[in-house]
Amino acid sequence: MSKIHVTTTVNGDETEFLCDPRETLLDCLRNQLDLTGAKEGCGTGDCGACSVTMDGTLVCSCLVLGVEAQGKTIETIEGMAAGGELHPLQRQFIEHAALQCGICTPGILVAAKNLLETNPDPTETEIRYWLAGNLCRCTGYDKIVRAVQAAAAEMRETA
Known part of the structure; x- marks a missing residue:
């Protein structure tokens, strides 16, 4: 299966990655972009450990496909501290x-x-x-x- 090119903004930075069409956003964040803050607790959207925002809406990244991030703005826990100062x-x-x-x-x-x-x-x-x-x-x-x-x-x- 061929990989799909995704361009998105993650924590304020334009980002590109390749992903399998069936790969979750959570897996893309963790495995492609090395953003390991979001965790997989259940894989079914019931625990919230993988919560991120997509275009300002709170989502369980285990339920969103990585390809759905195309053109979107994603915020993760890694983007929460600004300029090295805790939120x-x-x-x-x-x-x-x-x-x-x-x-x-x-x-x-x-x-x-x-x-x-x-x-x-x-x-x-x-x-x-x-x-x-x-x-x-x-x-x-x-x-x-x-x-x-x-x-x-x-x-x-x-x-």
Whole structure:
């Protein structure tokens, strides 16, 4: 089977790769572009460990074909820190001990960033609803929710 040439923007950089027409975006990110932050937890879109944004929409990259990235803008966890400085969400996750093993954390951070870009002042219920597609087996969710609330407050203060 012949490979397909894909041109896309990943974390602000125009990027090209070749992929099998049946290859997932997750596999392309990890194996073609060496962006290993998104993890495969389930392969069925149920855990959120592979969450990225595509043209501003949160997607499970295990359910998107790599060829669908053609002409799109993809953001991964690797693009979250700007200029070597941690994003407020990343800092607050550390300060609130909202991460442990690291499998779910990249997907949760990408999802939380997507939430705060659309709703800079979410309620606890809205945060829990938005993150419902991201499963964490280690921390529970209270620390994660508190970290998102703290990051939202910090981002509103500096806006």
